Amino acid sequence: MRSCWVIYNGSLTHDKFKDQAILIKEAAERSGVRSVIKMNYEVLMDLETAFEERPDFVVFLDKDTLLARFLKNAGIPIFNDPDVIETCDNKAKQYLELAKHGIPMPKTIIAPKIYPSFTIKDSGYYEKILLALGLPMIIKEGHGSFGMRVYLIETKEEFHEKVDELRGVDYVFQQFIETSRGRDIRVNIVGNDIVAAMYRSSETDFRANITNGGVAEVIELTEEQKTLAIQAAHAVGAEFAGVDLLFGEKETPLVCEVNAAAHIRNIYNVTGINVADAMIAYILRQLA
Ligand SMILES: Nc1ncnc2c1ncn2[C@@H]1O[C@H](COP(=O)(O)OP(=O)(O)O)[C@@H](O)[C@H]1O
Numbered sequence: 001m002r003s004c005w006v007i008y009n010g011s012l013t014h015d016k017f018k019d020q021a022i023l024i025k026e027a028a029e030r031s032g033v034r035s036v037i038k039m040n041y042e043v044l045m046d047l048e049t050a051f052e053e054r055p056d057f058v059v060f061l062d063k064d065t066l067l068a069r070f071l072k073n074a075g076i077p078i079f080n081d082p083d084v085i086e087t088c089d090n091k092a093k094q095y096l097e098l099a100k101h102g103i104p105m106p107k108t109i110i111a112p113k114i115y116p117s118f119t120i121k122d123s124g125y126y127e128k129i130l131l132a133l134g135l136p137m138i139i140k141e142g143h144g145s146f147g148m149r150v151y152l153i154e155t156k157e158e159f160h161e162k163v164d165e166l167r168g169v170d171y172v173f174q175q176f177i178e179t180s181r182g183r184d185i186r187v188n189i190v191g192n193d194i195v196a197a198m199y200r201s202s203e204t205d206f207r208a209n210i211t212n213g214g215v216a217e218v219i220e221l222t223e224e225q226k227t228l229a230i231q232a233a234h235a236v237g238a239e240f241a242g243v244d245l246l247f248g249e250k251e252t253p254l255v256c257e258v259n260a261a262a263h264i265r266n267i268y269n270v271t272g273i274n275v276a277d278a279m280i281a282y283i284l285r286q287l288a
């Protein structure tokens with residue numbers, strides 16, 4: 001009998017992380033795979049002792065990229081691959097990949113590295129950014145989920161305050177897509193297939209994230225939306241992806257971001273599709 005580990009981050013106490021792991025574990029067991037849920041800190045990354053416990057594969061739901069790499073180095077197949085988790089974990093990094101592949105997205109400028117005790121506020125750099133993107137604009141931290149580190153900047157004062165606050169942090173400046181205010185699409189992809197999609201909208205916030213007050217409904221994707229979502233997932237090398245799409249001019253789709261460990265509970269509740277089954281079926285095909 002095959003075996004797998006489903007790894008999530010044990011320092012995150014919210015139930016939704018464990019719930020995500022349970023959905024995957026149950027899908028694995030439905031396919032006859034013995035499955036153990038592990039919190040990241042339950043795997044000791046001891047570099048001296050040979051790593052002996054070995055499942056046939058790992059579904060990695062966390063962003064502990066060092067652990068993902070540790071397991072990969074031990075020769076265990078990991079889904080997604082640690083390189084993908086690393087790319088997607090940093091939005092600046094993933095936008096570099098998306099741009100390299102010519103993926104349509106909002107105009108994006110990656111902020112330069114500023115050491116926290118220093119500043120470039122008198123260099124003229126920030127004026128150039130204001131000129132290039134105008135206001136309102138989006139500032140988005142490299143690491144962040146559930147809309148929590150995405151900011152809509154409406155005034156110059158807010159802009160200067162935020163860039164000052166973000167010294168030492170990876171982030172990007174991004175064109176605000178007004179036509180997509182409070183609405184987006186989440187597309188879950190497994191391999192080359194779109195497994196499920198939902199339309200998310202919020203009456204109260206520019207961000208459509210459900211955790212942030214958005215509501216979701218089933219959506220029938222256009223061919224253009226389907227093609228772009230798959231291209232975006234492939235651009236970052238993701239086998240499993242939750243791609244967020246924005247609505248540009250005339251509803252033209254733009255890629256907002258690609259999530260490597262997309263949550264699947266909400267989309268299950270909304271569409272009745274359990275993405276976990278597709279994920280496990282995909283892995284078993286890859287390992288066959
Ligand atoms: N450039 C943008 N223009 C308009 N809305 C945006 C833009 N970027 C993000 N958003 C909104 O903010 C939400 C969160 O942004 P996202 O990049 O997906 O970060 P997170 O990882 O926190 O979900 C998106 O779902 C979308 O509703």
Ligand SMILES: [Mg+2]
Binds near residue numbers: 147209244257
């Ligand atoms: Mg998102």
